[in-house]
Amino acid sequence: MRPAQQNDPVAEQLSLFRRVGYSIFPGMARQPEKRRGYRHFFNTLILHFRPRIVPERTLRFTLTWGLGGMAVVLVFMLIGTGLLLKFAYEPFPGRAYDSIVHLQNEVLFGQLIRNIHHWSANLLLVVVFLHFLRVFFTGAFHSPRQFNWIFGLTLFVTVLLSNFTGYLLPWDQLAYWAITICTGMLEYMPFGGAKIQHWIRGGTEIGPATLSNFYAIHTAILPGCVIILMAFHFWRVRKAGGLVMPRGPDEDAPSRGETVPTIPNLILREVVVALVLIAGILVLSVVLNAPLEAKANPGLSPNPTKAPWYFMGFQEMLLHFHPLFALFVIPFLIMCALVSIPYMRYPETTPGVWFVSSKGRRMALTGAVTGLIATPIGILLDEYVIDVVAWIPGIPSLLSNGVIPLALILAGVWGFYSVMKRRYGASREETVQMVFVFFLTAFVILTVTGIWFRGTAMKLAWP
Ligand code: HEM
Incomplete structure (x- = not known):
C-alpha cells in the first residue's frame, strides 16, 4: 500500500484547505482535540459503509x-423532497389538483x-439508464457480478414504476x-391482465381508488423496495471485491494494482460529484417549472394522448x-x-x-448506424407502404402484425449477426455488444419518433 500523504495532490490540497480554514477560523486550530473528535466520528461512520482502501485505478472518473453515486x-x-410534499398533497380526486396549485x-x-422532486425523478431515469449502459459496456456484468446485474435490472424496473405511479398524483389532464x-x-x-388492471385501477375506471392505490404504492411500497434493493446492490459490489478492475496496458489479466485510503x-x-449534481438540479428547478396542465377532465381526452416519455418507445x-x-x-x-446476458458462454x-x-x-458503431438507418425506414414502410391485410385478405392480425x-x-x-461475426472474426462478447447496440438504437429512435414526430391521431408529423 502506498503511503497516503507523500506526493499525494489530494492530501496536499486538503492540507492547504486546512491552513486557510485555520487562518479564517483560528478557534479551530486551538481546539485540536474537539476537531479530531468530529473527524474521527465521521470517518468511522463512513468506514462502516465503505472499504478502508480502494484500488487506485478504480478511481479513474x-x-x-460517477453514475451509480x-x-x-x-x-x-x-x-x-417527497416527504416534504406529503405535508401539502391530498390524495383525493376532488382535492389533489387544488392541493398542488396551493403548494405552488x-x-x-x-x-x-x-420542481426538485420532478426533475430529480426524470434525471434519475436518465442516470440509471446511463449507469446500466456503462456497466454493460465495461463488461461489469460477468461473474462474480452477475447477481448484481439482476439486482440492477430489478432496481431499474422499480425506478420506472416509481416514476409511473407518481405521474398520476397531480391529477391534471x-x-x-x-x-x-x-x-x-x-x-x-394474456394471463390475468384484466384482473391486474382491475386491481391497480381499484375498479373498471380511473377514479378515487386508483389515486389512493397509486399514492400508497408511490409513497410507501416502492421507496421501501428501492432502499432494500440498493442495500443488496451495494453489498454485492463489496462481495465482488469492489468495482470491475480495468486492465493495465501491459497486463494479461486485470490486477488490483496500487491501493489508496x-x-x-x-x-x-x-x-x-454530489455537490455538482445538486447545484445543477437547483439551477434547473429555479429556471424550469414542473409541468401542470388543466385539472383532469374524464370527459375530454387530449389528441394525441401520449404515455409518459419513458414508455413512448412501447x-x-x-x-x-x-x-x-x-x-x-x-x-x-x-x-x-x-x-441472460451474464449467463451466456x-x-x-x-x-x-x-x-x-x-x-x-x-462493431458497436456498425450496430448503431444500422439501427439508425433501418428503424426510420421500417417505420415509414409500415406507415405508408406495407398493407398486409390488403395483400392477404382475411389474415388474422396476430399473424400480420x-x-x-x-x-x-x-x-x-440473425443474418446481420452471422455476417458480422464472420467478417470481423469477432468474439462472442463483441457480437453480443453489437446486437445490443443495434436494438438500443432502434428503441431510442422509436422513443424519439413517439415523443416528437407523432401529432394529431398519432399520425406522423413534423415537430
Ligand atoms: C437506482 C438504481 C441504481 C443505483 C442507485 C445504483 C448504484 C450503484 C453504485 C453506487 C455502484 C458502484 C459505483 C458505480 O458504478 O458508479 C453500482 C455498481 C453496479 N451496478 Fe448499479 N445502481 C443502480 C442501477 C443499476 C442497474 C440498472 C444495473 C444494471 C442492470 C446495475 C448494475 C450494477 C453493477 C453490475 C455494478 C458493479 C459494477 C462494477 O463492479 O464495476 N445497477 N451501482
Whole structure:
C-alpha cells in the first residue's frame, strides 16, 4: 500500500484547505482535540459503509462517470423532497389538483420543492439508464457480478414504476390520460391482465381508488423496495471485491494494482460529484417549472394522448405491432435477453475495458448506424407502404402484425449477426455488444419518433 500523504495532490490540497480554514477560523486550530473528535466520528461512520482502501485505478472518473453515486444522491433527494410534499398533497380526486396549485402558489418554496422532486425523478431515469449502459459496456456484468446485474435490472424496473405511479398524483389532464392509456394496455396481457388492471385501477375506471392505490404504492411500497434493493446492490459490489478492475496496458489479466485510503481519495471525489449534481438540479428547478396542465377532465381526452416519455418507445411499437406483441411478447423477450446476458458462454472476456476492444468499438458503431438507418425506414414502410391485410385478405392480425414482422426482424438480425461475426472474426462478447447496440438504437429512435414526430391521431408529423 502506498503511503497516503507523500506526493499525494489530494492530501496536499486538503492540507492547504486546512491552513486557510485555520487562518479564517483560528478557534479551530486551538481546539485540536474537539476537531479530531468530529473527524474521527465521521470517518468511522463512513468506514462502516465503505472499504478502508480502494484500488487506485478504480478511481479513474471515466470508468464509472460517477453514475451509480449520482443515482444514490437522486434517490435520497427524491425521498427528502417527497416527504416534504406529503405535508401539502391530498390524495383525493376532488382535492389533489387544488392541493398542488396551493403548494405552488401559497407555500413557501412549495414550487421549488415540487420542481426538485420532478426533475430529480426524470434525471434519475436518465442516470440509471446511463449507469446500466456503462456497466454493460465495461463488461461489469460477468461473474462474480452477475447477481448484481439482476439486482440492477430489478432496481431499474422499480425506478420506472416509481416514476409511473407518481405521474398520476397531480391529477391534471396529462396525468389522467397518460395513466388511462397505460393501464388500458394491461387488457392485452394474456394471463390475468384484466384482473391486474382491475386491481391497480381499484375498479373498471380511473377514479378515487386508483389515486389512493397509486399514492400508497408511490409513497410507501416502492421507496421501501428501492432502499432494500440498493442495500443488496451495494453489498454485492463489496462481495465482488469492489468495482470491475480495468486492465493495465501491459497486463494479461486485470490486477488490483496500487491501493489508496478511501478517505479522502474516494470520498472527496464522491462529494464533488454530489455537490455538482445538486447545484445543477437547483439551477434547473429555479429556471424550469414542473409541468401542470388543466385539472383532469374524464370527459375530454387530449389528441394525441401520449404515455409518459419513458414508455413512448412501447406506445410507438403499438402502432406497428399487434398489442399482444408490442406490450408483452417483445418486452418479455427484451427482459429475457437482458437477464441472460451474464449467463451466456463467453470463451474469453475483457472486463473493465470500454467496448471490449478496438474491434468491438467498430462493431458497436456498425450496430448503431444500422439501427439508425433501418428503424426510420421500417417505420415509414409500415406507415405508408406495407398493407398486409390488403395483400392477404382475411389474415388474422396476430399473424400480420405480430408473428410475421417479428420473425422477419429476428431473421434479419440473425443474418446481420452471422455476417458480422464472420467478417470481423469477432468474439462472442463483441457480437453480443453489437446486437445490443443495434436494438438500443432502434428503441431510442422509436422513443424519439413517439415523443416528437407523432401529432394529431398519432399520425406522423413534423415537430
Ligand atoms: C437506482 C438504481 C441504481 C443505483 C442507485 C445504483 C448504484 C450503484 C453504485 C453506487 C455502484 C458502484 C459505483 C458505480 O458504478 O458508479 C453500482 C455498481 C453496479 N451496478 Fe448499479 N445502481 C443502480 C442501477 C443499476 C442497474 C440498472 C444495473 C444494471 C442492470 C446495475 C448494475 C450494477 C453493477 C453490475 C455494478 C458493479 C459494477 C462494477 O463492479 O464495476 N445497477 N451501482
